[in-house]
Amino acid sequence: MSDRYAKQFILPEIGPDGQTRIGAGRVLCVGAGGLGCAVLPYLAGAGVGQITVIDNDRVDRTNLQRQVLFGESSLDRPKAVAAADRLRDLNPDISVDPIDARLNLDNVEVLLKSHDVIVDGSDNYATKYLVADACVKFNRPLVYGTVTGMEAMVTVFYAGQGPCLRCLFPKAPTGWVPNCAEAGVLGSLVGMTGSLQASEVIKLLVGKSTGMQGLLGRLWVMDARDGQSRVMAVRRRADCGTCGQPPADIVLQSAPRPVLREIDVTEARALAGWPFLDVRERDEFAAGHIPGAHNLPLSELQSGRISPPAGSRCVVYCESGVRCHTAAEILKSFDYQDIRGLRGGLPAWQAAADSHSTQS
Ligand SMILES: [Zn+2]
Missing domain, CATH: 3.40.50.720 (NAD(P)-binding Rossmann-like Domain)
Known part of the structure; x- marks a missing residue:
């Protein structure tokens, strides 16, 4: 042995x-x-x-x-x-x-x-x-x-x-x-x-x-x-x-399919006309965010203190991409049909912006 x-x-x-x-x-x-x-x-x-x-x-x-x-x-x-x-x-x-x-x-x-x-x-x-x-x-x-x-x-x-x-x-x-x-x-x-x-x-x-x-x-x-x-x-x-x-x-129940479709930075850039929803908290948003993004803190969404803007499609992002999944469930209940989540969150967006400015 x-x-x-x-x-x-x-x-x-x-x-x-x-x-x-x-x-x-x-x-x-x-x-x-x-x-x-x-x-x-x-x-x-x-x-x-x-x-x-x-x-x-x-x-x-x-x-x-x-x-x-x-x-x-x-x-x-x-x-x-x-x-x-x-x-x-x-x-x-x-x-x-x-x-x-x-x-x-x-x-x-x-x-x-x-x-x-x-x-x-x-x-x-x-x-x-x-x-x-x-x-x-x-x-x-x-x-x-x-x-x-x-x-x-x-x-x-x-x-x-x-x-x-x-x-x-x-x-x-x-x-x-x-x-x-x-x-x-x-x-x-x-x-x-x-x-x-x-x-x-x-x-x-x-x-x-x-x-x-x-x-x-x-x-x-x-x-x-x-x-x-x-x-x-x-x-x-x-x-x-x-x-x-x-x-x-015993009838097994499928874990529901995620309502969020993950996309990378390149795909997100191609959706420039879509609303970008930043579901991080207000202090995180104040410290930096994607230009033009709308702040919709997850904690306030969950407690019902705020509602998302009316719409049917959006790109959501947070810091790591994880909070987006919970936010997407809530957005779905507000009749959002097409919800894309930015993989890697804001850091991925910023890293892509940095490498772009270094190359040019
Ligand atoms: Zn049992």
Whole structure:
């Protein structure tokens, strides 16, 4: 057995047999954001034989605060691909497959059925519920994790052996639920949460072992404000709308398609006649903006203090491109039909302007 894993298989809870099972393990990680970046290196380091990572996003500078698989050299690269490169460097003895796509109804069945354990590293409820429902339907254990602001949760769902996500929270929150990029998040708490998820994956792969108890049916909750964590029981609900029915009857719901179409600076310049909406806050706008842009701070849009100008099409931008997605949902409710989002936000626009003035 490779001495790479020596520190691990001398643990009596793992041992050589446990290490062999880890090596035979196939794990799907949904999302290569903050949680994925914390989960993945520990899985690769531990020698999980097959790791698949699916994410359709690209690395931007605001990710680097917590997405520790990436650096400046990863900017603009597909997250799944950049993460896979880093993991292969960390452990060339394992197989890592990146998928630069969104998990959806077309790929979820094949992906779940070809893996033993699923880890949720996604940052939006539509994907979380799709993964969780699909794990019930296709009978896979799910290591679930979320971080909101200063609070984190981790648990394991496994239909037939414990509760599912809908036993705990029957419905996804509705409305504009801010994700990390909008609500703010403590990077180190994301790291801790992902590390705990990685431990749960390893325990599921090792299987029954003396002295180990997984988080199946137990919810770990942490509040980073006072450093308190606790574990509480989560029970299966007999009347659960998902795990309470035969798997074949479970109808998966697609994560809605993003209402925003991303465009780059060149494409945005070509739309010079369109209104440009800057959804950053007023102080950010005052410090610099695209000439002619209209300031529509996301916080004021969300609270209903302001409404967008009447119209049906626009280009939205913010600092990184992330706030635009939430703004687009709101704009859509005001009957905007064609919403384009500037990839890379204002810095991308300014960098293009700088390189243009240097060349001329
Ligand atoms: Zn359930």
